Amino acid sequence: MVGVTLRHVYKKFGELAVVKDVNLEVADQEFLVLLGPSGCGKTTTMRMIAGLDSATEGDIYIGERRVNDLLPRDRDVAMVFQSYALYPHMTVFKNLEYPLKIRKVPAEERRKQVIDAARRVNIEELLDRLPKQLSGGQRQRVALGRSLIRRPNLFLMDEPLSNLDAKLRVQMRGELKHLQHELKTTTIYVTHDQIEAMTLATRVVVMNKGEMQQLATPKEIYNNPANLFVAGFIGSPSMNFLQGSVANGVFEGKGARIAGLHAPDAAAVTLGVRPEDLTVCGATDGQVGGEVFSVELTGDSSLLSVRVDSVLVMARVDKDFTAEIGAKVWLKANPTRCFLFDTRTEARIA
């Protein structure tokens, strides 16, 4: 059982750097999630850890060993691909058996381990089937089974749930978390789905355009985003942003005036506030005013969209809330739950 360390890792294709200066220390048994939009470099980073791509600069350590020059087969990692990468011409049994067969494990021992792995992921009845005869969820389990059969030091998972339907995804998330806890294996998980990140991770690395934006626990990332990108990426529905300026602890923007902020004066500021931190109120103590754009019932609550100048602001309201579209409405924000970002640098100021 080992940790993973990345120091000043770069991946460049000619002049283009797709991964820039990634520094990471993954603790033993940690579930680390690399989170970010498509093209942010998270999959490339994982592939460098696996050995499928080489790092242009920097050092990668698995445990105490520097692995930059090691082939994937010598790194003792197991990877679950987004497409599952099941060998189409082999039965489920043979797919699971493959890693052991390569290592010349005797047939009887192989058989035992295959059945054991199959039991762990609930696919014992499927051992004689071909991948094309399996559903998406079943294929995913086979891929998982194949990765855990070797008891590797490190699990790498590249968006393994993205091809499943929503309901199955929720179920598999729980199973994955349980499995990882049982096996006590360090796991690095790549996803663009922030809900997966929040629910599965011990820590999250948010990446954008090849660079690390923030490395922290899910709670920390949610409550204390380091910059505008992280604030806007995490949270569903996403954080509202209003442009304006701050003077004497008061934020002033088009259609918004929020007082009680502990922030230095600044001319170009973006204020961020989450939908759940906005409440509907009367005109007297209202801080953000606009017309109702829509009210969407989500089941346990409703999402109220308010057009404030040219921007849509979303607030989470009671599920029984009703309002006429176009009606004037006022919202107020909890000033301690507002975030201020420099509009130009996108860094967090308060």
Added chain:
Amino acid sequence: MVDTVSLQADLSAARLRHFWTKAKGWIALAVIAVALVQAIFPIVWLALNSLKNRLEMFAVPPLWFSMAVTSENYVATFIDRPFVTYMLNSLIVAVFSTFFSMLIGVPAGYALTRFDLGKAKRHIAFWILSTRMMPPIVTVIPIYLLFSSMGLLDTKASLVIAYTTFNLPFVVWMMKSYLADIPRDLEESAMVDGDTHFGAFWRVVLPLAKPGLAATAIFCLIQSWNELLFALILTETTGANTLPIGIAGRVTQYKTEWGEICAAGFAGSLPIIIFAFIVQKHLVRGLSFGAVKG
């Protein structure tokens, strides 16, 4: 109140559509029948003629089936002349040249799809293709002189080498596109699972490329089997002569031995026809490989 006029118009339109759908089916069938006849007729005619004597072959109006089936053509071809040797030579040369072409060409095609060779890749690939753009006859004299200096004239080996050089570019290009269709994920998964790159190629990629391999191998076999020009130039004696030479040789200075040509032609087509039947399942899949995804 039902509008009977428009109702009738609708019904006629529906009937017309139905008729047209059926008509399209019949037209397609007719086109296929014509193509089939055009493809099969020569072989069938060869077979039928090989059992006729000279008189019946040139009967007017044309005689389909022989009234006096004779084996004289087959006897003349296979017993009086060394056509069995010719066929064996053709077989050896075709099989070996196909084998070597595939042995070198498949890994080459794989390298061109998978490995990053920078700008060189495009140029190498084009250069390989360009060797097929030349009319083969242009290379006859240089190849003759080359093999002469190597002492390889009039040997089966010279034909194997020559045919391999023709087939190799074809194999590289065919396999390049078949192998490109196999997702990279699969061999990467195999390598992470603990296999070497070659092991992943052998155990995972090649089995999935079977349709492409079968299609390519058959084309190579057919090319080698039918080749006449280089066989004529590079070989002289029975020991190395191939079937096409034997058949062409029946057109002599004084007369054309049609009967023997038909017998040799039909018998000579049989090995390839039988082989194609055996692998046809793979061949059809190979030709429509683009639809298959891993």
